[in-house]
Each structure stands twice: as structure tokens, then as C-alpha cells.
Amino acid sequence: MSQTDSVDSLDLAGVVPPTVTAFDETGDVDLDGTAAHAQFVVEGGASAVFPLGTNGEFALLTGEERRRVVECVTDAVDVPVIAGVGAPSTRATVAHADHAASVGADGVVVVTPYYYPLDDEGALTHYRAVAEAVDVPVYVYHIPSRTGNRLSLETVEQLAAIDGIAGLKDSSKDVPWLTQAIDAAPELDFLVGSDSLLVVGLELSCTGLVSAVANVYPELVVDLYDAHVRGDDAEAKRLQSRVLDVRSALKRGPYLAGVKTALSLRDVAFDVGGLREPLRTMNDDDHAALERDLRALDLLD
Template sequence: MTQVTPGEADPLGLTGIIPPTVTAFDSDGAVDETATAAHAEFVVDGGANGVFPLGTNGEFALLSGPERKRVVEAVTDAVDVPVIAGVGAESTRQTVEHAEHAESVGADGVVAVTPYYYPLDEQAAVDHYRAVAQAVDVPVYVYHIPGRTGNTLSPSTVDRLATIDGLAGIKDSSKDVPWLAQAIDRNPELTFLAGSDSLLFAGLQIGCSGAVSAVSNAFPELVVDFYDAYESGDIDRAREVQSTIYEVRSALKEGPYMAGVKTALSLRDVDFDVGDLRSPLRTMNPEQRDALESTLESLDLL
């Protein structure tokens, strides 16, 4: 067995694969709660250890407040694994409102992306997360994705965040392995989740207890196979599956930003339709779709 340990400050003890589930849209572009819930059930049936609605793959920034609430309600009603709902927004007030709603409808935890657009200094970041943690009784997880928010949390900021009661962990999508390794080393009481499929193996090696994997939205069985192999100590198998995941990840990226996951789902034999992405995001064109299908077939994934 390979030791995979969540932080002691994390009451959910998150480990394993947690897909950032998609938000489904119908043919008119409206949120389709039924298909959104069906996708969450699909990844859980594929072995996912939890779900994270309203992350980047959930297109949270393109949804209205009421739409976001309906997504959280649909997913929490649909699955029995831990639901850590995305609640992040530009302002602390909005983030707190989303967090309070998520808790009220049964989310097991909340994930708050670092506020974006305006620059944040260390004190502003600490004050923000303290306000969120004080507003709810469920654990709060930081979503660190500086490439999208424009705000990087410094090591000293992470140290201060770790002292906040109710702050349980960090989902890191910086792809900055030295940053992540240092954060884990300095704050082992927190749970850390790798936020990129490119760093599944590396993340576990440096102390992450699991991963938020976009590939697992379309192929949960594949990414769960990787995690199970790693946890059981079959490192050769884990490396082999990580290599396949690299190929899938690259194929999913051969098109408009984030279009690959929903296209791959449409190529799988599933009984729900997650629809297109919401504008201004675009779906794959026919040539890109055909290329993705060909790659996935070559990998025996369809």
C-alpha cells in the first residue's frame, strides 16, 4: 500500500478522484438540471470519491446566481458521495451567499476560488477566506488557480490561511510543483488536491491525497484505475495509466478551450446529453470532433 493521507484539519478526509462536474445545457442554452445530475451520477458510478460542481468545468463564471443554486441543488440531491460545491465569486459578499446556500441544501463542503479581476494582497485574501469559513459550518477548501484569477497565494498567505478554523484544504491548479510541494510541507494539517491531470502522479508523490480531474468527467473509470493502482502500491501500473491520461488530456485540448470534455461525453454511450458550452465558449467543430473520436478509439476508450 502507498500512503495517501488527507489533512487532520479536513473533517471530510477527502481522498481519491473528485471530478469537477459539468453543467449541462439544453438545446435552448438553459441549465438542464436533470442532465447535470445524471452526469454527477455517471462519474460516481465510475468510481469517483466525491464531486465538485461549479468548478471551472462547471462553467460557474457564466451562470447567474439562481442558476448556480439550481446546479448545487441538483447535484446534492443526486449523489451519496461528498459534494464540495463551488461557491467562488469576485466579491466576499457573493461568495458567502453562495456558501450559505450550498450548506443549506446539503453540500458537504464548499470550494471558493480566489477572488479574481482585482489584485489581492495577503491580508485581503486572509480576510476573504476567514469570512467564508465563519459563515458556514461545513469545511471550506481554497481553489488556487492563479492563471485564471490573476492572484497567486504566497507561501506566507497559505500559512495564515491554514490557521483559520473551518478551512480544510486547498485544490491547487497552479501547475507550480515547487509551490505545491512547499505548501504541503509547511501545512500538512490541510488536505491538498492536485488540480491538473498532468500532475496526478506527481501530486500524490509530494503529498496530495487526491485529485480534481477534468479527464474523470468523461472517463472516470480510467482516472480511478490510476488512483487505485497508486494507492495499492502498483506504481508501474499507475505510471502506465498516467501515460494514457496524458494522451487523453492532450486530445481533449485539441479544440476550443474546455470543449473536449463535453465532446467526449457525447461520444460515449451514456443516456444523458450535457449539451454545448455556454457562449462565449465554443464547442469542437466536426473535424476536431472526428479527430478526438479517432484518438479515443485508438486508446480503446469508446
Template sequence: MGNAPAPGSGDPLDIHGVVPPTITAFDEDESVDYEATAAHARFVVDRGAHGVFPLGTNGEFPLLAPEERDDVVEAVVETVGDDAPVIAGVGAPSTRQTVAHAERAEMVGADGVVVVTPYYYPLDHEGALDHYRRVAAAVDLPVYVYHIPSKTGNSLSLDTLDSLADIDNLVGLKDSSKDVPWLGQAIDAHPELTFLAGSDSLLVPGLDLGCAGMVSAVANAFPELVVDLYEAYDDGDEERARRLQSDVYEVRDALKRGPYMAGVKTALDLREVGFDPGPLRSPLRKMDDDDRAALRADLSELDLL
């Protein structure tokens, strides 16, 4: 690493660079297609991704049964685990289920676990602390917090983060709050933690703030673009990095047309990547023909197809 921020001093995995939140592929009947799921992880790693994060938001994890989630992690580890770190999403509303997923992820060889804050029920300072302490104590893996208040209903205060940082094997945080002042202060207070920017709107700004890496949905469909951005920044060519961030904004806008999260799988279809991502699992859905045609036009104009 050159110009890009270093991972946290306490992160044994040195997570950095582009870590796509890989997809869960489905057959037409919405059953999990484990082979295509693993093929997507291989697709991003072969195109320069520095790690993979199965079962993030893009992995549709809340829509999967517990055993499906465990089997997705296993399939991804088997396919790319020798070539890139696999940090597996294990979070659930209950501490008990989160611990069970974390233990299984460790058993099948994941390198680390990403623990979204519990969702649905409100979470206070003590509840958050107890949850993360219990998950971290259950495994000998590095633990990364996933902070996405817009989806979970639970945000972490800077004071709570200070307490979480005292947990021995809690080594990083993926922030999708889009709260730049919060993130800036968190990074300033905790050089021992690895911070990952969780929005394509904040790739270069995230690096400017001190994020070592980026969990990019755009990188699920166009890993080369986001890897180029990171490498340009790391090489000190910030002008090129900012130009590529402009391109990412355009791709992000194109992917956001149509139903929520439909863009990534539709773009993978349009790229003809050699595996079928299939539909999203209901109630999520893919783009209709009009949105798909518009996305094809947008991506063609950006020279991405």
C-alpha cells in the same frame, strides 16, 4: 487508503481519491439542464469517483447566474449526496456573493465548499485573509481554497497560506497553479490540510508530492481510467499507475484539441452516456465536425469508446 497520501488531519470529510469537477449541462438554447447536470454527477460516482466538485472550471461557473449556480448545487446534492461527498464551488469576485453562495450550499446539504480566490481585481495578503475568514465564519462546513492563478490573476504566497491555515474550518486546498515547488512546500508545511492536485498533468506527481486527491477533468469523461490510476497507486502498484498517467496524458492531449474546454462534453457525447451534456455556454463553444472526428479517432485508438 494504503499507499496514497492521507487527507489532512484537520479535514472532517477525509476528501481523497478522484473528485471530478463535474459539468453543467445545457439545453440547445444554453439554459441549464439540471437533470442532465445531476446525471453527470451520478455517472462519475457510479464509476468509482470518491467525491464530486460541481461548479469548478469545468462547471462553467463564471458563466452562470447566481440562482443557476445555487440550483446546480442543489440538483447534484439531491442526486449523489447520499453516495459521495459534494464539495460545491461557491467562489465569486466579491466576498458578499461568495458568502451568499456558501450559505445556500450549506442550506441545500453540500458537504463542503470550494472557494476560488477572488478574481479580476488584484488581491493582497490582507484581502485574501479577510475574504476567507468571512466565508469560513458564515458556514459550519469545511472550506477548501481553490488556487488557480492562471485564471484568477491572483496567486497565494506560502506566507498567506500559512495565515489561511489558521482559520478553524479551512481544511484544504485545490491547487491548479502547476507550480510544483510551491505545492511541495505547501504540503510539507501543512499536514493538517488536504491537498488536491488540480491538473491531469500532475496526477501521479501530485500523489508523489502528498496530494490526497485529484480534481481531474479527464475523470469527467473517463472516470474509470482515473479511478484505476488512483487505485493502482494506492495498492502500491506504481508502475501501473505511471502507465495509466501516460494514458491520461494522451487523453488530455486529445481533449485539448479544438476550443477551450470543448473536449469533455464532446467526449461524453461520443461515449453515448445516456444523458446529453449539450453545448458549452457562450462565448465557450463545442468542437466542430473536424475536431470531433479527430477526437473520436484518438479515443478509439486508446480503446476508450
């Protein structure tokens, strides 16, 4: 399948929440809660979902758990599912990608291999192997602050020439890098992965928003995207400011704890539980502070 066919078949744009993995009270994966959260963001206007990203705690799951999450989310929603399949090794990444494609994922998201340093040729070989292994679009996931590996602009340009590489999700928060990457590979679909840069990303011609805030308030980020599409720049910027307020509130307490706590405060009809150790949930003080913040923003009933 050609790169153009891949992009056209998926038509990925709009708000793409990096959905959470729910856990039950024993710490096991709760597939019903995981599926319910994916349905929740779709009902809130998300145009696609991205399970097993950072918010999905993918690195803390076993291979079997990862497979079951992809299966339950693809069964649960009727929008495109781009499943996170990244791993430190190419062999494991290809295996995850092959499984995701076989159970109905519409695309796969491949974080740059982490822990070991990766040179340009290693990155190209890695992504080429994944693209050759599956017949669904492959999205590169660039988050050097977590992986320790940063893609050069020359590598991005060469990645764009590989059949099957359809886009790149950038969570580097490096606007000059993103600007130059889009210029180097305009044929790719770029997704901005930082809530602080949603409007900036759209103005740079990113097609989609991978937003952690959208895991809790999908309608807010969808409204921002819609305002941009209709050319209402003032409203888009106003909503970006509101997203920043929510983002600041969610960042209280331990890493990643804010999203799941806020979902419980929002009184949704499902439970996503806590985080998997060694990640920690919020203590009582942080929980109360988050609730105060969200009430002050008039975002709780």
C-alpha cells in the same frame, strides 16, 4: 466547528471530478443532465464530486442557476459534494457558501477572488469570512492562471490556522510551489488539480485528484489512484501516461469543448449539451479528430 472536525467529517480523498453543467438546446441549464453526469462519475468510482468548478462553467451562470445546480447535484449523489462558491466579492462568495451549506453540500470550494489584484491580507480576510459563515469544510482553490491572483506560501500557512479551512485545491501546475505549500501547511488536505500531475501530486501526499479526464473516464483515474494506494508505482505511472493521452485529445478545439464532446462520443445515457457562449463547441473537423484519437486509444465502443 474545529478544523480537525471539518476534515474528519468529510474525509476527502480519491478522485473528485469537477462535474459539468449541462445545457439544453436553447442554452438553459439542464438540471437532469447535470445530475445525470454527477451520477455517472460516481458510478465510475469517484469518491466525491465538485460541481461549479472550471469545467462546470460557473463564471457563466447566474446566481439562481448556480444555486439550482448545487441543489440538483446534492440531491443526485450519495458521496460528498464540495460545491464551488467562489466569486470576485466576499459578499457574493459568502452568500453562495451559505446557500450551498443550507441545501446539503458537504463542503465548499472557494476560488481566489478574480479580476482585481488581491494582497495577502485581502486573501486572509476573504477566506476567514467564508469559514466563519458556514459550518462545512472550506477548500481554497488556487488557480492563478485564471484568477490573476497567486497565494504566497506565507498566506497558505496562515490560511491553515483558520478554523474551518480544511484543504487546498492547487491548479497552478507549479510543482515547487505545491511542494512548499504542503510543507508549510501539512495539516491541510491538498488536492491536485491538473491531469498532467496526478501521480506527482499523490507522491507529494495530495489526498485527492480533481481531474477533468475523470469527467469522461472516471474509471481510468480511479484505477490510477488505486494503483498508487496499493503501492503499484509502475501501474500508476502507466495510467498517468494514458491520462496524458486522453488529456491531449480532449484539448483539441476550443477551450473546455473536449469533455462534453467526448461524453457524447462515449454514448452515455444522458446529454450534457454544448458550452455556454462565449465558449464554443467543437467544429466538425475537431469532433472527427477527437473521435479518431479516442478510438486509437481504444476508449470508444
